Amino acid sequence: MSNQDLERIRLSVKELASVSIEKLKKYLSLPTVSAQNKAIPETVDYVVGMIKEIGGEAKVLDDLGGNPVVYGFFPAGKKGDSSKTLLFYNHYDVQPPEPLDEWNTEPFKPTIIDGKLFARGASDNKGDLVARLSAINVLQKLEGGLPCNVKFLIEGEEEIGSPNLAPYLEKYRDLFHADACIWEFGGKDEKNRISMVAGIKGMAYMELTCVGADIDMHSSVGAYVDNAAWRLVHALGTMKNQQNEILVDGFFDGVLEPTESEKQAVHSLPFDENAISRLYGLKRPLITKSKGVDPREAMVFHPTMTICGLEGGYTGEGAKTVLPKKAMAKIDCRLVPGQDPDHIFHCIKRHLEYHGFDDVEVKLINGQKAYRSSYNHPFVTHVLNTAEEVYQNDVILAPNSAGTGPMYIFGEQLKLPIVSTGVGWVESKAHAPNESIRIQDFEDGIVHIAYMLTGFSTALTEENIAVEK
């Protein structure tokens, strides 16, 4: 790895850029909405085609149900180290494009405006897959070929919680065996610093439903008939207090304390309270303020319990005097390492029963464990160092993101360090209308992946790993 390597890579990426962008635009024109079961087979074909086109081996795994998982393999080149393998995790499915009327362009007609490429999936996560494949293509054309083996796991259900991924990883553990993994997403913050995570929070997403009657009633019967909406409100009120403290017994069971280096890392993360307040238009101070908690610590290390949705009775204009038969709340608990979504679900059920709310039913919709890779692993450091060289800017590395993904099952089955980096930017608007990436970030992302690969084997020498341990 040298400055010359980097310059050679930059030149080569520049030459290939227009081809890469055309490939990405075609990929983005496929409306692969997993929640709506759209365009899955043609997207799988397209992904397999992209792998084979640049000499890779591709397998479509579909024997365990759900949308197919695509396996891709590129062997180390003649001068490469075939004893080391890097795995990329990506997903070919995207979020639903709705609400459509808030898009300035059509979500599945990729459009470049002012150096930005707008389309659903541009940042999450089709742009990253094409950048990674392009990096491989670039290295193959340079003298010596690929510096190590590269594998891909590209699934089609990430946007619906990866419900079928675990059995594939278990059955095909040997196929996906690797020494380290680059996670699917990432991008630049408001100061154009690449922001990486070496872990991810888990999730227990639940629906709480209280049914009080078979039909909606005239509200005058409220004098003697119990009210599902009041029941739900009181049930929720026992789960978290006004000071935002979670009151469910057992909720914090098993929470792993962060290591000293993770704690220190959090304190070097950027966090601009005023900027966040302005960005969202917050009406109240951060909840961490009154507790004297560092919001960065809360973001990374504290589990949450969030009401994502509330519904019951009449919610239209004006007055309708109804006593609703039913009320419902959606609750999202973000979990930290050591917490188990099934246990959380069980604790909430037990809590509601204990407090007399056996009429409030709980359903676990989505459960994922948190995962934290080793923050100081030489691989993580290597990805970070090469990013600093390529982007010529500080790089932010958090022990884990505040968001969620199926990282735990990778860690559990494959036992490997994981870090996430990608081609997004601060206004990528993943999951929202007008999703975009910047063309320059896309090209720089290709450079970073290619440059990182050139030093990958060296970074993972036994001595380096021993030092970390």
Place this chain on the structure above:
Amino acid sequence: MSNQDLERIRLSVKELASVSIEKLKKYLSLPTVSAQNKAIPETVDYVVGMIKEIGGEAKVLDDLGGNPVVYGFFPAGKKGDSSKTLLFYNHYDVQPPEPLDEWNTEPFKPTIIDGKLFARGASDNKGDLVARLSAINVLQKLEGGLPCNVKFLIEGEEEIGSPNLAPYLEKYRDLFHADACIWEFGGKDEKNRISMVAGIKGMAYMELTCVGADIDMHSSVGAYVDNAAWRLVHALGTMKNQQNEILVDGFFDGVLEPTESEKQAVHSLPFDENAISRLYGLKRPLITKSKGVDPREAMVFHPTMTICGLEGGYTGEGAKTVLPKKAMAKIDCRLVPGQDPDHIFHCIKRHLEYHGFDDVEVKLINGQKAYRSSYNHPFVTHVLNTAEEVYQNDVILAPNSAGTGPMYIFGEQLKLPIVSTGVGWVESKAHAPNESIRIQDFEDGIVHIAYMLTGFSTALTEENIAVEK
């Protein structure tokens, strides 16, 4: 008043029945939905036409805003007592017909099936107006003509809370001056007993809104950003406890104790807990049970605080991990005599501020005071006694309904006794799809009104009234 009078009336009603039903069907074909501002002018014309057609005087009052108020007047006949006047209160507007796909017939195509007339407004309240006008027509054709003066007040905004009625009643107090009033609605219970009320509960319908941010956020920020839905849940939790006790300071200010006779009356009201439980498919016991309260007392004498609607964030299928910018609740407080909706509104605002919820905004959408007529007034007794004769069954009389209407402003401006009776039945489904009346009830209702009118003046002699006082 004699048995002969009653038989003569029955015969005459029978003769006129088909004409009355045709008139009603035409009236019901007008889609007079006040909430959607539909068909108001043509309905006013039709109502005026019905009054004039049978020799009445009609005035359209529209100088104080809102949908016009129709005044109707029929003078006492030659042998009648022109010193006494009965006022009928009706409304020509109807509830929205939605949800349309739950109707078995078209809501504005009146259809007779098995002796039942189906249409929006059949029971609430177009059927009652036509029955009352038909009763007048019947009496006019009998020897001696109308036994007293009859007035009508027919408004067009009852279904949206009569927001403009008070100024009309104040300005036209003399025009509407009368000795007693028959209220708009009524009907038979599950045992075919006519069920009357001599009063009505009031209402304070409010919308509580908490806005936490300008935009919906990714739920991962729940670690440090406050949540409007949690705020609203906790705010509501301070207003009523799990035992369904209202905790708002000042809420019960001014509540008038019912009289001894009203209390006794309540204990003679029918109330079949099991039947109600089956009718609604209730999943829990009545809330009065654990408190040892008679549900009939609660229904008539206790104010309520009901959540009619709850809304916030994502409420569709599955999981969307959003921290909602806003949450909203609709609250309906049914009030008893002595309570003031403006005071209730003020108390709830003060309560929320006191408990630290100054970020929860309260809006009063609909405020009406309760009203209780004198339960023992000779007029009330007269309407009850004649109903027993006509229907040959027990009659139920409650001091007030559990429902609401603009009765207070009638009592306040016109100082007169009020009782409500009408042509509905237990499955009339006012405000719901498949609203209906039974043709036989409609005809019997005409008979009752006509028969009641023949004895009206005698019932209201000074001696009778003195005894009651």
